Amino acid sequence: MSLVPVTVLTGYLGAGKTTLLNRILTEDHGRNYAVVINEFGELGVDGDLVVDADEEVFEMNNGCICCTVRGDLIRIVNGLMKRAKKFDGIIIETTGLANPAPVAQTFFVDDGVRAKTRLDAIITVVDAKNVLDRLADSTEAAAQVAFADVIVLNKLDLVTPEELATVESRLRAINRFARIHRTTRSDVPVTDILDLGAFDLSRILDFDPDFLEVDDHGHSEGVNSVSFEVSRDIDPHKFQQWMGTLLQEKGADLLRTKGILAHPGEDRRFAFQAVHMIADGDFISPWPEGSPRRSRLVFIGRDLNRPQLRRGFEACQVSS
Amino acid sequence: MSAALATSLLETRGTANELGAYVVSAAFDRAGTQAAFALGDGTLRLATLAAPGPWSSVAAHDGAALSLAPDALPHGFISGGDDGRFVRVDAAGAITELAALGSKWVEHTASFADGRAGFLACAAGKLVHLFTAQGEKLKALEHPSTVTGIAFDARGKRLAAAHYNGASLWFVVSKTVAPRRLEWKGSHTGIAMHPAAEAVVTAMQENALHGWRLPDAHDMRMSGYPAKPESLSFTRTGKYLASSGADAVVLWPFFGGGPMGKPPLELAQMENVLCSRVACHPVDDVVAAGYLDGSVVLAEIASKRVLRVAPAGHGPVTALAWSASGSHLAFGTENGFAALVDFSRKPE
Numbered sequence: 001m002s003l004v005p006v007t008v009l010t011g012y013l014g015a016g017k018t019t020l021l022n023r024i025l026t027e028d029h030g031r032n033y034a035v036v037i038n039e040f041g042e043l044g045v046d047g048d049l050v051v052d053a054d055e056e057v058f059e060m061n062n063g064c065i066c067c068t069v070r071g072d073l074i075r076i077v078n079g080l081m082k083r084a085k086k087f088d089g090i091i092i093e094t095t096g097l098a099n100p101a102p103v104a105q106t107f108f109v110d111d112g113v114r115a116k117t118r119l120d121a122i123i124t125v126v127d128a129k130n131v132l133d134r135l136a137d138s139t140e141a142a143a144q145v146a147f148a149d150v151i152v153l154n155k156l157d158l159v160t161p162e163e164l165a166t167v168e169s170r171l172r173a174i175n176r177f178a179r180i181h182r183t184t185r186s187d188v189p190v191t192d193i194l195d196l197g198a199f200d201l202s203r204i205l206d207f208d209p210d211f212l213e214v215d216d217h218g219h220s221e222g223v224n225s226v227s228f229e230v231s232r233d234i235d236p237h238k239f240q241q242w243m244g245t246l247l248q249e250k251g252a253d254l255l256r257t258k259g260i261l262a263h264p265g266e267d268r269r270f271a272f273q274a275v276h277m278i279a280d281g282d283f284i285s286p287w288p289e290g291s292p293r294r295s296r297l298v299f300i301g302r303d304l305n306r307p308q309l310r311r312g313f314e315a316c317q318v319s320s
Numbered sequence: 321m322s323a324a325l326a327t328s329l330l331e332t333r334g335t336a337n338e339l340g341a342y343v344v345s346a347a348f349d350r351a352g353t354q355a356a357f358a359l360g361d362g363t364l365r366l367a368t369l370a371a372p373g374p375w376s377s378v379a380a381h382d383g384a385a386l387s388l389a390p391d392a393l394p395h396g397f398i399s400g401g402d403d404g405r406f407v408r409v410d411a412a413g414a415i416t417e418l419a420a421l422g423s424k425w426v427e428h429t430a431s432f433a434d435g436r437a438g439f440l441a442c443a444a445g446k447l448v449h450l451f452t453a454q455g456e457k458l459k460a461l462e463h464p465s466t467v468t469g470i471a472f473d474a475r476g477k478r479l480a481a482a483h484y485n486g487a488s489l490w491f492v493v494s495k496t497v498a499p500r501r502l503e504w505k506g507s508h509t510g511i512a513m514h515p516a517a518e519a520v521v522t523a524m525q526e527n528a529l530h531g532w533r534l535p536d537a538h539d540m541r542m543s544g545y546p547a548k549p550e551s552l553s554f555t556r557t558g559k560y561l562a563s564s565g566a567d568a569v570v571l572w573p574f575f576g577g578g579p580m581g582k583p584p585l586e587l588a589q590m591e592n593v594l595c596s597r598v599a600c601h602p603v604d605d606v607v608a609a610g611y612l613d614g615s616v617v618l619a620e621i622a623s624k625r626v627l628r629v630a631p632a633g634h635g636p637v638t639a640l641a642w643s644a645s646g647s648h649l650a651f652g653t654e655n656g657f658a659a660l661v662d663f664s665r666k667p668e
Binding site for chain 2: 051052054060061069071082110111112
């Protein structure tokens with residue numbers, strides 16, 4: 001049975017989330033979506049199957065301090081799976097102030113949810129006019145940008161080209177790996193934001209237009225993103241030990257971690273991803289013919305110590 | 321193995337149907353005349369035990385049915401759905417709407433009847449709505465978060481509700497508005513009441529059970545499950561609590577000081593197949609169990625003897641129930657397979 005794709009829609013109040021949601025639901029794309037909306041929704045949402053949720057976040061009793069999960073989503077997803085009339089995907093709208101981590105972690109932690117659904121992508125709608133203020137006065141806005149696989153940079157009509165450039169460079173500093181769609185009234189084609197497979201291990205790091213671009217954005221404080229590439233194979237034991245300790249100690253600050261690793265004597269690539277302390281990994285397709293076996297790792301988080309992370313990753317390589 | 325042993329009780333004593341939608345729950349009416357299956361297509365399928373004809377279909381909900389229980393009256397059932405409706409379906413299939421609760425799903429229903437009094441209850445969101453057996457609304461009980469399970473005690477005096485960070489224990493007819501809170505941090509996803517009201521036990525997100533001994537609210541922790549123990553059932557006297565969530569039926573002893581520090585009894589172990597539903601027999605110390613591969617067994621607790629009821633192959637067992645006398649067992653699966661097994665008559 002194929003897994004039902006789940007798209008998470010985040011963004012501050014007034015950014016254009018509901019407009020985007022209604023566009024998805026009314027556009028003629030021939031697909032049916034179940035939509036989970038929150039109790040503080042801005043406007044009415046029309047659709048075949050709209051579920052009203054209270055965001056009920058709880059902490060797992062597994063000794064992992066930042067492992068929070070949306071219990072309401074576990075119930076709702078399990079309930080939706082009982083329906084006879086099937087749908088092509090689930091879209092989850094979060095409240096403006098929500099941190100996306102508990103939603104993402106729900107899809108890593110709960111076995112029942114994992115058995116039926118897959119997290120497809122996190123979409124963050126950003127208001128070009130106000131986002132810099134929101135980034136300055138809240139931590140959630142940065143988390144929403146950091147978690148995004150797709151950023152819908154909305155309300156372009158309200159900013160000058162210079163302001164837009166400033167906003168984009170700020171978003172890029174936080175998260176260089178998200179695709180940015182520039183819109184005026186959340187008018188992005190549905191096919192550009194749904195069923196992307198952004199959380200699919202086999203597609204991790206597929207989209208990285210400037211992967212090795214030297215990043216000296218100078219944003220050492222707050223949320224930013226760093227990436228590394230090494231040429232020798234990665235010793236899986238060393239990596240596991242290093243990453244395990246790192247996530248344990250710094251997991252609260254590491255919002256997302258993704259990597260593609262070359263293991264010695266293994267043709268297939270090992271894909272790794274983590275949301276805070278919760279990690280997942282598996283072998284995917286082999287290294288493409290002719291392309292070098294270069295292992296890559298990306299961190300998006302707060303207070304990233306770039307030299308330390310690089311040394312740690314480099315030390316995971318097999319001896320030359 | 322002889323041919324006779326290879327056949328299952330389902331073949332010799334059962335009636336089965338492919339219903340075409342997820343079987344959410346199964347129940348028998350209190351009089352023991354009908355069985356009902358609640359489905360993901362919103363229907364209730366009614367089977368009359370004395371007449372092995374086709375099962376009737378009642379369009380009870382627009383969407384999926386999510387919960388089912390016997391009515392407090394001798395005949396009929398109550399059900400809740402993701403259409404926000406709480407309804408009563410009588411033996412002839414006539415529907416009476418007891419409550420329309422808007423956009424909230426009616427995820428849990430329960431009833432109580434002892435000949436003198438009767439109550440109906442349903443949970444939708446943070447509220448538990450309580451009704452008389454006649455369907456008159458008594459009150460709404462509010463909880464700090466969404467209610468994830470409800471259960472009456474064996475005398476109909478109290479109602480227990482599971483939610484985040486614990487459970488609430490309400491006196492059903494009391495005028496006091498405050499429940500007794502049983503606290504334990506975390507997400508509680510189901511609930512069971514000890515038949516002699518000695519304990520309340522909840523299922524937890526972290527593959528464990530949590531219990532509170534009554535009346536002193538002493539905590540009991542029961543862990544070690546490889547999966548979530550979604551299904552709980554006390555034996556008739558409350559000697560054992562049966563649970564799903566492992567590759568066997570896990571039974572915790574509730575005698576001689578309770579389950580703390582004791583290993584549970586494990587019955588009907590299956591290689592690498594998780595038990596998904598348990599239902600204790602209403603009279604004998606026998607437990608029925610359904611598994612993710614579709615197989616259903618009976619296990620006698622004293623002898624640990626296992627009797628195969630249905631073979632694997634019809635999808636994960638998602639519904640399992642005994643009739644009040646224990647003469648019939650009903651089960652259903654995620655794939656829409658449903659069956660009734662009659663233990664009262666001699667096999668043909």
